[in-house]
Amino acid sequence: MRAPTGLGVPLVRGTPQISDPRLLAQIVEASADAIFSEDLAGTITSWNAAAERVYGCSAREMVGRSAGDLLPEVSTQQLQQVRDLALSGERVERFDTWHLRPDGRRIAVSLTVSPLRGAEGEVAGLATSVQDVTERVRSTTELDTLRRTQERANTALARSNRDLEQFAFVASHDLSEPLRAMTGFAELLERRYSAVLDERGLRYVGHVVDGAARMQVLIDDLLEYSRYLLVDPPGDHVDTTAVARRVVDTLAATGVSVGDLPVVGYDESSVVAVLSNLVGNAVKFHRPGTVSRVEVTGRLEDGRVLLQVDDDGIGIEPDHADRVFAMFARLHGREAYPGTGIGLAIVQQVAERSGGTAWVEASPLGGSRFCVTLPAAPAVDGGRLRAGRAADMTSAAERSARDHRSSGVLALDRGTRLRFLLIEDSPTDCELIRSLLEDEFADVVIEIAPDLDHAMGLLATNEYDLVLADLTLPDADGGTVVRAVRGASPQTALMVITGTDDNTLALWALAEGAQDYLVKGEHDGPRLADALLRGLQRSRAEKLTHELLVKALELERKSAEQLRELNRATDEFVATVSHELRTPLASISGYAEMLQEEESLTEAQRTWANVIARNAGRLTALTYDLLLLSGFSTGEVPMEDEEVDLREVVNQVRDLVDALAAGLHLDVSFDLADGPVLVTGDAGQLERVVLNLAGNAIKFSEAGGSVTCRVTADATQALLEVTDTGMGIPADEVEGLFTRYFRGSSARRQAIQGTGLGLHIVASLVENHGGRVDVRSVVGVGTTFTVRLPLVG
Numbered sequence: 001m002r003a004p005t006g007l008g009v010p011l012v013r014g015t016p017q018i019s020d021p022r023l024l025a026q027i028v029e030a031s032a033d034a035i036f037s038e039d040l041a042g043t044i045t046s047w048n049a050a051a052e053r054v055y056g057c058s059a060r061e062m063v064g065r066s067a068g069d070l071l072p073e074v075s076t077q078q079l080q081q082v083r084d085l086a087l088s089g090e091r092v093e094r095f096d097t098w099h100l101r102p103d104g105r106r107i108a109v110s111l112t113v114s115p116l117r118g119a120e121g122e123v124a125g126l127a128t129s130v131q132d133v134t135e136r137v138r139s140t141t142e143l144d145t146l147r148r149t150q151e152r153a154n155t156a157l158a159r160s161n162r163d164l165e166q167f168a169f170v171a172s173h174d175l176s177e178p179l180r181a182m183t184g185f186a187e188l189l190e191r192r193y194s195a196v197l198d199e200r201g202l203r204y205v206g207h208v209v210d211g212a213a214r215m216q217v218l219i220d221d222l223l224e225y226s227r228y229l230l231v232d233p234p235g236d237h238v239d240t241t242a243v244a245r246r247v248v249d250t251l252a253a254t255g256v257s258v259g260d261l262p263v264v265g266y267d268e269s270s271v272v273a274v275l276s277n278l279v280g281n282a283v284k285f286h287r288p289g290t291v292s293r294v295e296v297t298g299r300l301e302d303g304r305v306l307l308q309v310d311d312d313g314i315g316i317e318p319d320h321a322d323r324v325f326a327m328f329a330r331l332h333g334r335e336a337y338p339g340t341g342i343g344l345a346i347v348q349q350v351a352e353r354s355g356g357t358a359w360v361e362a363s364p365l366g367g368s369r370f371c372v373t374l375p376a377a378p379a380v381d382g383g384r385l386r387a388g389r390a391a392d393m394t395s396a397a398e399r400s401a402r403d404h405r406s407s408g409v410l411a412l413d414r415g416t417r418l419r420f421l422l423i424e425d426s427p428t429d430c431e432l433i434r435s436l437l438e439d440e441f442a443d444v445v446i447e448i449a450p451d452l453d454h455a456m457g458l459l460a461t462n463e464y465d466l467v468l469a470d471l472t473l474p475d476a477d478g479g480t481v482v483r484a485v486r487g488a489s490p491q492t493a494l495m496v497i498t499g500t501d502d503n504t505l506a507l508w509a510l511a512e513g514a515q516d517y518l519v520k521g522e523h524d525g526p527r528l529a530d531a532l533l534r535g536l537q538r539s540r541a542e543k544l545t546h547e548l549l550v551k552a553l554e555l556e557r558k559s560a561e562q563l564r565e566l567n568r569a570t571d572e573f574v575a576t577v578s579h580e581l582r583t584p585l586a587s588i589s590g591y592a593e594m595l596q597e598e599e600s601l602t603e604a605q606r607t608w609a610n611v612i613a614r615n616a617g618r619l620t621a622l623t624y625d626l627l628l629l630s631g632f633s634t635g636e637v638p639m640e641d642e643e644v645d646l647r648e649v650v651n652q653v654r655d656l657v658d659a660l661a662a663g664l665h666l667d668v669s670f671d672l673a674d675g676p677v678l679v680t681g682d683a684g685q686l687e688r689v690v691l692n693l694a695g696n697a698i699k700f701s702e703a704g705g706s707v708t709c710r711v712t713a714d715a716t717q718a719l720l721e722v723t724d725t726g727m728g729i730p731a732d733e734v735e736g737l738f739t740r741y742f743r744g745s746s747a748r749r750q751a752i753q754g755t756g757l758g759l760h761i762v763a764s765l766v767e768n769h770g771g772r773v774d775v776r777s778v779v780g781v782g783t784t785f786t787v788r789l790p791l792v793g
Helices: 021-030 049-055 076-087 134-192 199-227 240-251 268-284 343-353 396-407 427-440 452-461 478-488 503-511 525-596 603-634 646-661 683-699 745-749 758-768
Strands: 034-039 044-047 092-100 106-117 123-132 256-258 294-301 304-311 358-362 368-375 418-423 444-449 466-470 493-498 516-519 642-645 667-672 678-681 706-713 717-724 772-778 782-790
Touching: 034 049, 049 123, 076 092, 076 106, 076 123, 106 134, 134 199, 134 525, 134 603, 199 525, 240 256, 240 268, 240 294, 256 268, 268 294, 268 304, 268 343, 268 368, 343 358, 343 368, 418 427, 418 452, 427 444, 427 525, 444 452, 452 466, 452 478, 466 478, 466 525, 478 493, 493 525, 516 525, 525 603, 642 646, 642 683, 646 667, 646 683, 646 706, 646 717, 678 683, 678 782, 683 706, 683 717, 683 758, 683 782, 758 772, 758 782
Parallel strands: 256 294, 418 444, 418 466, 466 493, 493 516, 667 706
Antiparallel strands: 034 044, 034 123, 092 106, 106 123, 294 304, 304 368, 358 368, 642 678, 706 717, 717 782, 772 782
């Protein structure tokens, strides 16, 4: 039968009311939150114990004072509006503001103001429930702070990723370009003049070609490794078995068997890299005179895919098991087993990036077993792709709704699927409330508990969106009901039903944690539904705020760890790369110089030898810059501390500066002070400052322009100025000039060579000497860099 829904139809009839003033006074006094009352004139007439704790004032001090004294930050007009609304018989819910304690401390509060009625039903005063929400406001503030911190961390993380990407660009372009030139001209010498070069010359050329080839392989592997230092790639369903078989075909490997492998839920190119390196190593490290036997197997273990590559090769001593995954680690000479020592580092990096691990152990085949764990693909059967799985999976819309609902951010309306628990001992009232709610909500499940004991049993085994509880039950009073429900299901929204003369009891229920209260006889179906939705939304908002704060704290912690790890890995990567590059580069440079000194070279041959030597010099300078860059990050840049004449610093690099400008039709001049300009520092590092500034000035100047290096001093500072008449720097790019890998729009647009490291190194070296660098620039006119260093004495 459809229940009546007209305005004023009572929801509960015949329920006993709590009318004993002494009992009500005890309930109010026992409340955990502040409750006070005031008369029509706004004078405080009662003040419970919780109010004494919240405000730090006793009832004796506060009774008789104006309630408006507690709200100094609420305008008189706003306060009057709240009072007028409550005095008209309406309840003002959750009015958030700030209160001022008599000791001067501000506290955040949420007020609910309800009318108090006299014997004839007239409004005789107001009752105010005060929840101290200072901690909640603080949590919200902390959440906002954490969000901003997270944004900064994300920005820093993105910057570190960009730095690494820029380094990869340096490796792929700025290292590879001179390397290609060296290789090309060395091979030309070897191919065209092998018949006329003597044995020593051919040997020199051969060493240059071999060294350049080693460097190219090293650079290619480094670029591959750098990909896996960046943020995690998106997940995917990777048919690991097909990938493994494709890898075997690509390697043209014999003696390799591939089992039925679980599906991996990760980036396919990363899986290819792992299997290529593991299978390639297994084949490469075979026993002399034998053909490798290699087995690739896999299984699901603890929710992840465990891949294993077994071989019957030479094996690895247990003491070296951890070392093999280090970058550039090599247990054998290049002659016996060629390689760069980067492959297993890539395997480990991919594993750790995906939340897994990589390790090596002895294989039953007699050689080594390399193991790596990767994410398993979701929605799979036994770890393998399941045909037609979409048919029996929840629809995207249903999943979305479920996910939103579980996170508490679903927009609630009458179409939302909801589950209520009604705690009510009157069958008539239960039927009435059920009917009203079923008329208003399209998809609602309502379960009934006739007493508190039954309700506790349901709460222990079921989840509800909201509990609606009568405060007067046969086995418990209102206080017991609220505390018991809150204790059994603290995250569930709770609303209470109270009689028309039980406002004080209802206020107490709010103080104990109820989201709202409903007065019997004052709600029809639509108003009841609106009230329940408001209470439910408020409960979810509070829960979501708490969850977001917890998640934000965890996210901040993880981001900070990720940023530290990425910065550490980047610095270590750059330093290691620079050191590794220096070994073959030193060999190339040495043989190139000896080749230049060969008297038997023709003019053309000597020209090509000079090109090789010049590009070797470019590579040497670049690797030195990379080493400096790494040293700045780790604080390991050694610096001599001696008295240096800045004029002599410039004179030491004068020939090099002239060489940089040779053939460019630039007027390069030097204007040095007449007397010594003494600073304390490292002469070699200061020479690098001059070279980088002068090199930039030359690089960004056009034919017919000029570059001037000037050294002067004022009363306290030594000044090094490098001025050019070049293209200038846009004002919006000046701030970023000294960040590492920065390249201006003009350099990018005109494809001017450079790594974006020079000015960063200048600024870092000058800062290490206690100085600073200033820049003045006008687009189309020129630029002046000024280095200021403290004078000796």
